[in-house]
Amino acid sequence: MTGTRPARRKRATIVEVAQLAGVSHQTVSRYLRTDGGMREGTRERVRAAIEELDYRPNMIARAMRDRRTGRLALVFPPGTAISSLEVLAGATRAAEEIGYVVEVVTLGGPPETRHMRVLELADCGLFEGIVSLTPLPDVERRAATLSTPVVVYPQYDEAMRAIGELAEASLVADIVDGLAERGHRRFLHAAGDYHHASARHRRDVYLETIERRGLESFGVLETDWSPQRACRGILDLPADCGVTAVVAASDWVAAGVVRGAVERGWRVPEDLSVTGWDNSPVGSVMPPGLTSVDVESERVGRRAIRQLAAALGIEPPAPEDDGPLNRIVWRGSTGLAPGA
């Protein structure tokens, strides 16, 4: 695998710079790390030598000496969820504020392998801290014995399914209430894949709210999160089901619902109101604009980094904006119930 490398110019070291400048290596090191405390002439000679040799410090050597690498690892399960990108963006930005770079590590395989990999990650010297967004009970138990802080901030299970705050579903109650205020009485829930905690939670809150408010549910349509399944479900609905509002577990499911409704000749929202979840771009190509729930996933990333900063004993990045993580955005796909 290795083969012979093409000869590459060897980098100048701090010692060579020192020789050229006629000073000691320590003086060059000082020049690089501090501002003051040097005579003007010395400073200038060092500067010139650095420029002439095109010197750039070797980060590996630096990290070896002072065990600061400026890097944090962010552990995800394999597979990419839409929200994970935003979580990553939030974490990256927060880390940047405290002078760190984050690196994404995806962690698959059987539990023992994952366990080992994280231990290696923690002790290999490359990272100053680790955040795992997937549960790691074994590692968590041993966290104190590791040379690097490991924060477990579970938001995804091993199959990249949202758990934790990202699976929070209480706003489903507010959606149902909002629809009830618009005169709706008979609902349908288009659920996601029940393997996902988020899908189960949304269904549970839906059912509870219907019951508590004395409304009617025609039923729950289970899907695999695909628009196709949702569409099929709508097409299969009896014409006289009386449903005037569909609460979908995601925007893509809602898109399938709308497609099915349109194919049956039902107008949205005049005949049927539809809501989604995620506030994804697909909502904007649904004819009247899709009512949805905006989830500020970046904030989850920021929180994780803040927690790690605390474990590292360093000044944490700025806190997130206040307010809830989730927020309903009412759009054209929801309207008054027919005849209301």
Place this chain on the structure above:
Amino acid sequence: MTGTRPARRKRATIVEVAQLAGVSHQTVSRYLRTDGGMREGTRERVRAAIEELDYRPNMIARAMRDRRTGRLALVFPPGTAISSLEVLAGATRAAEEIGYVVEVVTLGGPPETRHMRVLELADCGLFEGIVSLTPLPDVERRAATLSTPVVVYPQYDEAMRAIGELAEASLVADIVDGLAERGHRRFLHAAGDYHHASARHRRDVYLETIERRGLESFGVLETDWSPQRACRGILDLPADCGVTAVVAASDWVAAGVVRGAVERGWRVPEDLSVTGWDNSPVGSVMPPGLTSVDVESERVGRRAIRQLAAALGIEPPAPEDDGPLNRIVWRGSTGLAPGA
């Protein structure tokens, strides 16, 4: 910013393992790196010592000694395009095949800053090679003087707009031909943002093909890639324009076209055929399924890594599958021209 760190257990080193096992540090090093060449008793004592001390090798020290870090850097401009994720996935997989980890570095700011940052990246010792997916003329010129190979494989300009192979548009001709075979004679092109090379190329090939085949173009509808603009454009079309097929520059633009058509009461594909580009999931919620162009962006990532492997003088990862990068997928949104 630093503050005091909570005391952490210091890692055992190779020397301590050696002491405990009653051998020299070199013997432990041998145990870690090679299989054979040790008496069974020695091997066992070393193994036991490693386990007892919970020893794990320090990668920084290792990298310092033999300047192998097993890491490659992948440079993107800031901002995330859909395709960039696939490019990244392809690069990651290819790098894994040759025993490397890739790290994403996003590179913004003015040209000189970017230049400096890449030089630092190349010489800081953290990476064995660098691929830039955005053009870096200054760096490219100096590549030979750097201590690390830098491959510039431009696929995105500074604003994350696709260029290079990802902006390749020749299949637009095949789309137009395919529609012509279905009896269409009068076309409309729903273009993207002309700031993007990909949008300009698709428009150019569209216009050329129309002309070469002696077909008719009602015109070109310029958009900012948003479904909204595309929808508006369709709604503004004169009723008697005679257009029976719309070639859109992306699936999202096509989605806007379909939405506009539906709002006007035009059926897709009976009254209007529509094609997109990207083969994105949004195509599947468009009522009849959207004809589109599938772009295998991962292959671009793999190619980039192969090129870097060559520059590194190491065995490259497996070549990609053969066949073109782009491929038309005909679906329900395209049909025979009305009356054909």
Place this chain on the structure above:
DNA sequence: GTCCCGAGGGTGAACGTTCACTATAGTAGC
């Protein structure tokens, strides 16, 4: 018995920094 060989294992240096000390020159106070 001597010589040679190979396998197993040890020694010391090197990688490029930074830290903790130490040394020197210049300056102020007396």
Place this chain on the structure above:
DNA sequence: GCTACTATAGTGAACGTTCACCCTCGGGAC
């Protein structure tokens, strides 16, 4: 002119590995 102090600069070790080289021991050929 001496001491004490400060500002500036230098010295050597240390960080945890691996590499190149050397040493030792046992066995077979002569």
